[in-house]
Amino acid sequence: MxxxxxxxxxxxxxxxxxxxxxxxFWRTDQRLPRRAAPSLWPDVVIVVPARDEAEVLPVSLPSLLAQDYPGRAEILLVDDGSTDGTPELARALAERHGGLPLRVVSPGEPEPGWTGKLWALRHGIAVARAREPEYLLLTDADIAHEPDSLRELVAAAGTNELDLVSQMARLRVVGGWERLIVPAFVYFFAQLYPFRWVNRQAARTAAAAGGCVLLRAEAAERAGVPESIRQAVIDDVSLARAVQRTGGRIWLGLAERVDSVRPYPRLAxxxxxxxxxxxxxxxxxxxxxxxxxxxxxxxxxxxxxxxxxxxxxxxxxxxxxxxxxxxxxxxxxxxxxxxxxxxxxxxxxxxxxxxxxxxxxxxxxxxxxxxxxxxxxxxxxxxxxxxxxx
Structure with missing residues (x-):
């Protein structure tokens, strides 16, 4: 030949x-596992790191404020040095829409050895721990949630005894370049980190999707996050590895109730x-x-x-x-x-x-x-x- x-x-x-x-990896059937409503819904703090997100907050933040959650939940928006009025806009949206209580905090500029997002998460998680929640929902400022998203995530974690539940948000696909590149992005990610391998009982493969991560507060403390991954550029995968390495059970799948609203209209x-x-x-x-x-x-x-x-x-x-x-x-x-x-x-x-x-x-x-x-x-x-x- x-x-x-x-x-x-x-x-x-x-x-x-x-x-x-x-x-x-090419199959798309890894969705939230079986779930049943708990007898007592645990407390949750939603931590949202945000840096110059005024463009997307009017779409994403109201979806968090409107969460239909039977237990106690609140939102911590961590302003990471925004210059576009992000914190003021967040407060105005909370006043206009009502719903879950919102608090805006700011950690200041990152110390050496920290990436910006993880520095913001560090501050947000530290403030959240004072409330002693059972779960933390770490979600990006460009992520919109259906009203039952938090309820379904918590039910899935509790029913299956999971320490980390992450959903790959459905990214925005509108323009020609988005159609060509965005689905392939998720396809390649799943090829590197097959969801079935991540979700096995004794998995060696660890991954998460940083836009939507429900994390048991006890597991976060046990894994020492975010301090233990403070330099990570790919923070979601590093977070999953830290939780798995300290004995936590993790799960990753495609989202049904979570969408990214950030536009990527140009190839650049x-x-x-x-x-x-x-x-x-x-x-x-x-x-x-x-x-x-x-x-x-x-x-x-x-x-x-x-x-x-x-x-x-x-x-x-x-x-x-x-x-x-x-x-x-x-x-x-x-x-x-x-x-x-x-x-x-x-x-x-x-x-x-x-x-x-x-x-x-x-x-x-x-x-x-x-x-x-x-x-x-x-x-x-x-x-x-x-x-x-x-």
Whole structure:
């Protein structure tokens, strides 16, 4: 066989493994597990870190204020140095809409060794602990919840004795670039952290989705979070690992009652969303970066290239293997497109989307070595060093 055919068969073998051996990552049936109403609803404090979120708060915050929760719950919005009137807007929305009580607090600028969001969460969790809640709901300022969201999360955690319940919020998909890139973002995340593996009783894989995390307060204290993960750029996965490492049970699935309202209308917006943390995901390792580039090229780019080249050069083996690998790839992407209610005709375009993600990952590494690192909301986390012990 030709070298091209060998590459095509290698890609086909990889897709055979991904289809059957990677925790059925492509399925979208991991939703909130069975749940029953407790006899006594536990106290919950909702902690919302917010930095310059005036654009999305009018949509997201009223959904938290309107939570239909039978127990005692309150909202702590932690203003992380906003300059756009976020805290004033939050108070005005609470006065206008009523519902759950809202308190706005501010921790000041982060100390060395802390990322901004985790610094805000540290302050919010410390204030929340004074209320002695049983659960903390950590949710981003761009996340909108259906009225029964908190009730269902608490019921799921209590019924299944879970210390952390996280839902991957359904991201906004409106524009053309969002349709092309956003469903693939969740698809790739599930491929890295198959939800079934995360949710097994004795799981070794740990992950969470930072936009919506219900965390048992006792488990947070036992895991020492957020102090134990204070430098993490990918804070949600680090949080899940810390809870799991200290004996906590975790669960991760796709959301039915939780949606992100943050718009990403331009390719540049989506590019920044991915590239700011892509190289951190690879532990800032050039070796892992090289392996990722080769792996993405073999798994996602080789099948359509082999099919086209096989047809043009009359290499039947390369053409058939490449075409079959592309067909398997396309089939595994269909459930995610259905979940996002997007046209199924987008599925064959996954190789092009993978190429964009490859370029975003390389750009993430370039920005890191230029000292710009993970830039977000006016802050840059370039080369994290060990935070000083206190």
């Amino acid at each position: 030709s070298a091209l055919a060998w590459i095509a068969f290698g890609s086909l073998a990889a897709w055979g493994w991904l289809l059957l051996g990677q925790g059925f 917006d989506l590019w920044r969303m991915v590239s700011r943390s892509a190289y951190a995901q690879l532990l800032h390792s050039p070796l892992l970066l090289a392996g990722t580039v080769v792996g993405l090229a073999l798994v996602y780019l080789a099948p359509p290239a082999a099919l086209c080249a096989g047809v043009l050069t009359h290499d039947a083996a390369a053409g058939w293997a490449g075409g079959l690998a592309w067909a398997v790839m396309t089939g595994t992407y269909l459930p995610m497109l259905r979940y996002y209610r997007q046209p199924l005709l987008l599925a064959p375009l996954l190789p092009f989307t993978a190429l964009l993600y490859l370029l975003m990952t390389v750009d993430s590494a370039v920005q890191h070595y230029r000292g710009r690192g993970a830039a977000w909301k006016g802050r840059t986390y370039a080369r994290p060093e060990a935070a000083p012990d206190r």
